[in-house]
Amino acid sequence: DQQVKQNSPSLSVQEGRISILNCDYTNSMFDYFLWYKKYPAEGPTFLISISSIKDKNEDGRFTVFLNKSAKHLSLHIVPSQPGDSAVYFCAAARYGGSQGNLIFGKGTKLSVKP
Amino acid sequence: EAGVAQSPRYKIIEKRQSVAFWCNPISGHATLYWYQQILGQGPKLLIQFQNNGVVDDSQLPKDRFSAERLKGVDSTLKIQPAKLEDSAVYLCASSLDIGSTQYFGPGTRLTVL
Numbered sequence: 001d002q003q004v005k006q007n008s009p010s011l012s013v014q015e016g017r018i019s020i021l022n023c024d025y026t027n028s029m030f031d032y033f034l035w036y037k038k039y040p041a042e043g044p045t046f047l048i049s050i051s052s053i054k055d056k057n058e059d060g061r062f063t064v065f066l067n068k069s070a071k072h073l074s075l076h077i078v079p080s081q082p083g084d085s086a087v088y089f090c091a092a093a094r095y096g097g098s099q100g101n102l103i104f105g106k107g108t109k110l111s112v113k114p
Numbered sequence: 115e116a117g118v119a120q121s122p123r124y125k126i127i128e129k130r131q132s133v134a135f136w137c138n139p140i141s142g143h144a145t146l147y148w149y150q151q152i153l154g155q156g157p158k159l160l161i162q163f164q165n166n167g168v169v170d171d172s173q174l175p176k177d178r179f180s181a182e183r184l185k186g187v188d189s190t191l192k193i194q195p196a197k198l199e200d201s202a203v204y205l206c207a208s209s210l211d212i213g214s215t216q217y218f219g220p221g222t223r224l225t226v227l
Binding site: 034 | 219
């Protein structure tokens with residue numbers, strides 16, 4: 001039973017355009033959501049996060065949107081750059097009443113073409 | 115600031131052999147995590163420590179996996195005996211405290227033949 005789902009295994013985008021990565025979750029107890037980026041042969045790197053009390057968080061070219069009623073979040077990258085090519089993992093946590101461990105999706109491989 | 119260190123980076127063993135992985139977290143981080151990432155999947159938590167105590171090991175296959183963090187700093191994860199399905203990348207992460215951002219090491223890629 002997957003609690004965090006990333007239904008698109010891969011996404012290809014032209015440099016300079018917007019990349020939109022999607023994530024769905026099933027557990028309404030999750031209160032914190034994160035995106036990690038992973039390059040080959042490296043560990044995941046924290047990118048951006050959002051608390052369940054917000055619906056948007058922005059950091060430079062990266063924006064995360066949260067739709068709690070739909071149990072859906074998305075990561076927008078504008079403009080996309082070739083260096084953004086990586087696997088992006090969505091993760092969720094129950095910081096409010098749990099140990100804080102992360103539940104990860106399977107990841108989406110983003111390719112940004114020059 | 116030094117990141118999370120892990121060794122070895124790669125390990126190949128035969129099934130039924132034993133193997134150990136080492137992790138040194140970021141200095142001052144109280145919380146340490148071991149994750150298993152099977153090819154094509156996201157990382158899955160195996161065990162979480164707060165200082166030298168276990169917070170969550172509900173997904174650790176305790177008949178073959180063990181982990182310790184004796185002095186509340188570095189940690190070792192052991193598999194004995196290994197099975198083919200243990201082939202994966204084993205990631206260590208640390209955070210200042212529970213609920214803080216987790217920082218990952220580069221991982222150890224284990225291949226069981």
